[in-house]
Amino acid sequence: MSTTLPVRNLEEANLLAQAIVNTIPEPFLVLDADLRVLEASRSFYEIFKVEPAETQGCLLYALGHGQWDIPALRLLLETILPERVAMDGFEVDHDFPAIGHRIMLLNARKVLYDESDTMAILLAFRDVTERRAIEHEKQALLERSEELRLQNEVLLQEMKHRVGNSLQIIASILLLKARAVSSDETRFHLQDAHQRVMSVAVVQQHLDMTNGIDQIEVGTYLEKLSAGLGASMIGDNQPVTITVVSDSGMIPSAKAVSLGLIVTELVINALKYAFPEIHHQAAIAVRYTIDQNDWTLIVSDNGVGKAPNQAPKADGGLGTTIVAALAKQLDAKVTMKTDPAGFTVSVARTLAAAPLLEAA
The missing domain is CATH 1.10.287 (Helix Hairpins)
Known part of the structure; x- marks a missing residue:
């Protein structure tokens, strides 16, 4: 089955071509080999403020009193296009007398006819000034x-x-x-x-x-903090080893401040009270673990621990009060445990956090 349009003569073919050209929403020209205008779309006349009588059959460069005599356009039509069949996205930046400054992207196509040596050039314009x-x-x-x-x-x-x-x-x-x-x-x-x-x-x-x-690597931070505490507070009369073991991870600086203050309080307390007598293997351990959104900070020592009647309370000394307040800021629970092996404080944040301060 043939899909050829029923065009019976040259006049009908010209009418069809003109109708197609006029349906194109962007300015469009059909030029002959000498760059004279054969056809122009309705949008070309409307946008560039020119009349058909002053356009058809005229040399492109002479249109609108020479407004199309543009060096960039000459480069496209006289140098680039003769070497190619098509050219897309060629930019022309020009001040047009009737419409002002415009930036146009030009698409050009050469149409060669098999039965003759004649040629036509299709030229489409897209205004990208606003873009x-x-x-x-x-x-x-x-x-x-x-x-x-x-x-x-x-x-x-x-x-x-x-x-x-x-x-x-x-x-x-x-x-x-x-x-x-x-x-x-x-x-x-x-x-x-x-x-x-x-x-x-x-x-x-x-x-x-x-x-x-706003982000700090927690392991490096706790190591540096503990090293500073040890250097400033551990004396020669009672050497104490401070070790830090931490999961790697980034924490906000505000959280780091609170954690640092908690570690400072707990390490200071351990250095003051855990070793009242000479202990040749005195040690304080700082551990920080991360489990997705939950975390646990543990500070423990192998000192004398605390007697049951010395178990800390929420309204205890300044250090205990500071730790409790900082833990509350972090939505964490504080647990303290004493036994013959020493004293351990755990500060943990879990999705189901228990009461703020517990003693074991």
């Missing part, structure tokens, strides 16, 4: 955003340095005061405050090393 403007605006916004990001990074680094310096100054003042006072109790309190400030300073220092803003 290019949006792209340029987007690029400008991206560049501005990058500039602001770099400025914020500089400000953040400056802020981090100032915070670090301030913490060091506060810690130094506390340490100087601790050395100056005559009361042992006051000295101990000032030393405790010094260690708490230093535990926060370790977080800030670790952020500098990891170039992070």
Whole structure:
């Protein structure tokens, strides 16, 4: 079965071709081999503000008082297209007298006839002026955003340095005061405050090393914190080994501060009270495990432990109060266990967390 359209003569063929051209929504031209306009679409006349009488049969470059005499268009039609059958997406950036500045993408096709040496050129125009403007605006916004990001990074680094310096100054003042006072109790309190400030300073220092803003590698952080505590608090008269075993993982800096303060309190308490006498194998272990969204922090020692009547309560000493408050911030449960092998404190966050503070 033939699918050929029933075109009976040349006149009908021309009418059909004209109808097809006029249905194309974008500007469209049919040129002969000499680049004279054979046909133009209705959208071409409407968009470029030209009349059929001034268009058909005219040289393309002469249309609209020469508005199409564009170097880029000449390059396409006279240099590129003769070497090719087709050309797609050729960009023309031009100021048209009637419609102003426009950016056009041109698609060109050569039509060769088998029965003669004549040739036609099909030329379609797509206006991408608005799209290019949006792209340029987007690029400008991206560049501005990058500039602001770099400025914020500089400000953040400056802020981090100032915070670090301030913490060091506060810690130094506390340490100087601790050395100056005559009361042992006051000295101990000032030393405790010094260690708490230093535990926060370790977080800030670790952020500098990891170039992070809100995430810290927990294992490295706890190792550095424990090493700092040991260096500042362990004396020659009673050596104590502090070991850290941790699952690898990133935690928010706010959580790291709370965990660091908890570890600081528990390690300080162990160093103060777990070894009242010389213990040649004195050891404190810090363990941190991660199970999906749950985690457990355990600080244990092999010291003397606590007598049953010394079991901590939620309203106990300052260290106990601080640990309980920090655990509450982390939605965690505190469990304390004492036995002949030593003393263990577990701070755990589970989906079904138990009461805040328990003693075993």
